[in-house]
Amino acid sequence: MTDTDERLLMTPGPTALPPEVREALGRPLVNPDVEPGFTADYRRLLDKLAEVHGTDDDVVVLGGEGILGLEASVASLVASGETVLCLANGLYGEGFADFVETHGGEAVVHSVGEGEVFDPDExxxxxxxxxxxxxxxxxxxxxxxxxxxxxxxxxxxxxxxxLTVVDAVSSLGGTPVPTQRIDVCLGASQKCFSSPPGLSTLTVSERAWEKVEATPQDSFYASLEPWRDVDLDTDQAVLLPYTHLTSNLYALEASLDRLLEEGLEAVYERHEDVAERCRERGREAGLDPLPPVDRSSPTVTAFEIDGGAERVCREVRERHGIVLSTGLADHADDVVRVGHMGYGADRERVDVAMDALADVLN
Ligand SMILES: Cc1ncc(COP(=O)(O)O)c(C=O)c1O
Incomplete structure (x- = not known):
C-alpha cells in the first residue's frame, strides 16, 4: 500500500491526498473576479466548513497555510498595548505569544509545563x-x-x-472541537482534511468581529477585516480582498464532501479506533506515547524513543518507504510521530507504518 509508487505519507500533516482531492485540484479554473460561478462555489464551501464546526458563526478561508490563521487572528483582534493571555503546555501554545508581541500586544504566558493540564480556577x-x-x-x-x-x-x-482564540489546526475534522464556545477557531487544509497545504480556515463570532472593527489593523494580508464585508449573497462575481487559491478551494471542498458523506460521528470514531490501534502496536514494540493515554490525540501519536529519532525516521523511509516525523525542539531526538489523521486514519496504513517502525527499532 503506497501513496505513490515508492512511499506512504504518515506524517501529522501534510497528509496524503485521497484520489477525489487530487482530482479536484485539476478542475478547470474560473476567474473569481470575473465569472459568477465562483461565488456559489465559495459559499457552498463555507457552509460545509460551518457544518463541520457545528456553528452559525461566520467562516473565513484565507489563502495561506495554518500559520497565517494564527497570526491573522492575533493581528486582527489585538491593538497595540493590549494584553493577551497565552495558555501554553506545548510549542504551539508558547508560539502564540510571538504573534502577540509582533503586533504590539503584551503577552502574559501561562505556561503549565509540557503536557500538563490547565486549571480553570487558575x-x-x-x-x-x-x-x-x-x-x-x-x-x-x-x-x-x-x-x-x-x-x-x-x-x-x-x-x-x-475573547478566545483556539488553534484546532490538527484536531478539526478528526475529533470534536467545541467551536460554539470559541470566538475564533482555526483550522488548516493539510491536516485532518487531507487537502494540500495552502489554506487557513477560521470561524469568527460576532463578538470577535466587533473587536476586529474596533482594532486598528496593522496588516492587510494578515487581517480578517477585509473579509468582513465580502457579500456572498449574490449570483454575481464578488471582489475578494485578493485572488483566492481557487484550486486549493476545490480540493478542500472535495475533502469536506468525503468527511460529510462518511458522517462526522463515524469520522471521529475512526480516528479514535485508529489511534488506539497505533498505541497498541506501539506497546507491542515497547513504545509509550508521550502524553498519558487519556490525553493522547486521536489524530497523532508521539512515541518516546531513546534517541536517534532522525536516523530512525530516515531508515523507516529508506528501507520501508514510510514517511514519519521526528519530534520538534527539545524532542527532536527522542520522539517519533505517527500521523493518523484524515486519509491517514486508516488501520491498514497504521499497521504498515508500525510494522516498519518496529522493524527499524529492532
Ligand atoms: C498545532 C498546530 N498549529 C499550527 C500549525 C500550522 O503550521 P504549518 O502549517 O506551518 O506547519 C501546525 C502544523 O503542524 C500545528 O500542528
Whole structure:
C-alpha cells in the first residue's frame, strides 16, 4: 500500500491526498473576479466548513497555510498595548505569544509545563488579574500528540468576557472541537482534511468581529477585516480582498464532501479506533506515547524513543518507504510521530507504518 509508487505519507500533516482531492485540484479554473460561478462555489464551501464546526458563526478561508490563521487572528483582534493571555503546555501554545508581541500586544504566558493540564480556577484568577482582551490556546499540540480538554477553560474565559482564540489546526475534522464556545477557531487544509497545504480556515463570532472593527489593523494580508464585508449573497462575481487559491478551494471542498458523506460521528470514531490501534502496536514494540493515554490525540501519536529519532525516521523511509516525523525542539531526538489523521486514519496504513517502525527499532 503506497501513496505513490515508492512511499506512504504518515506524517501529522501534510497528509496524503485521497484520489477525489487530487482530482479536484485539476478542475478547470474560473476567474473569481470575473465569472459568477465562483461565488456559489465559495459559499457552498463555507457552509460545509460551518457544518463541520457545528456553528452559525461566520467562516473565513484565507489563502495561506495554518500559520497565517494564527497570526491573522492575533493581528486582527489585538491593538497595540493590549494584553493577551497565552495558555501554553506545548510549542504551539508558547508560539502564540510571538504573534502577540509582533503586533504590539503584551503577552502574559501561562505556561503549565509540557503536557500538563490547565486549571480553570487558575485561569479565572489570571483573567481577573490581567484583564486580557483575548486568550489563546491549542486544542491538539501536534508536536507531543496531546489533545487538550479545553471546555472548562473556555467556559471560564467566556464568563470573564475574554475573547478566545483556539488553534484546532490538527484536531478539526478528526475529533470534536467545541467551536460554539470559541470566538475564533482555526483550522488548516493539510491536516485532518487531507487537502494540500495552502489554506487557513477560521470561524469568527460576532463578538470577535466587533473587536476586529474596533482594532486598528496593522496588516492587510494578515487581517480578517477585509473579509468582513465580502457579500456572498449574490449570483454575481464578488471582489475578494485578493485572488483566492481557487484550486486549493476545490480540493478542500472535495475533502469536506468525503468527511460529510462518511458522517462526522463515524469520522471521529475512526480516528479514535485508529489511534488506539497505533498505541497498541506501539506497546507491542515497547513504545509509550508521550502524553498519558487519556490525553493522547486521536489524530497523532508521539512515541518516546531513546534517541536517534532522525536516523530512525530516515531508515523507516529508506528501507520501508514510510514517511514519519521526528519530534520538534527539545524532542527532536527522542520522539517519533505517527500521523493518523484524515486519509491517514486508516488501520491498514497504521499497521504498515508500525510494522516498519518496529522493524527499524529492532
Ligand atoms: C498545532 C498546530 N498549529 C499550527 C500549525 C500550522 O503550521 P504549518 O502549517 O506551518 O506547519 C501546525 C502544523 O503542524 C500545528 O500542528
Amino acid at each position: 485561569i479565572a484568577s489570571l483573567a481577573d488579574e490581567h484583564d486580557p482582551v483575548a486568550a489563546t490556546m491549542v486544542h491538539c499540540e501536534t508536536p507531543i500528540g496531546l489533545l487538550n480538554d479545553i471546555e472548562g477553560v473556555l467556559e471560564t474565559l467566556q464568563d470573564a468576557g475574554v
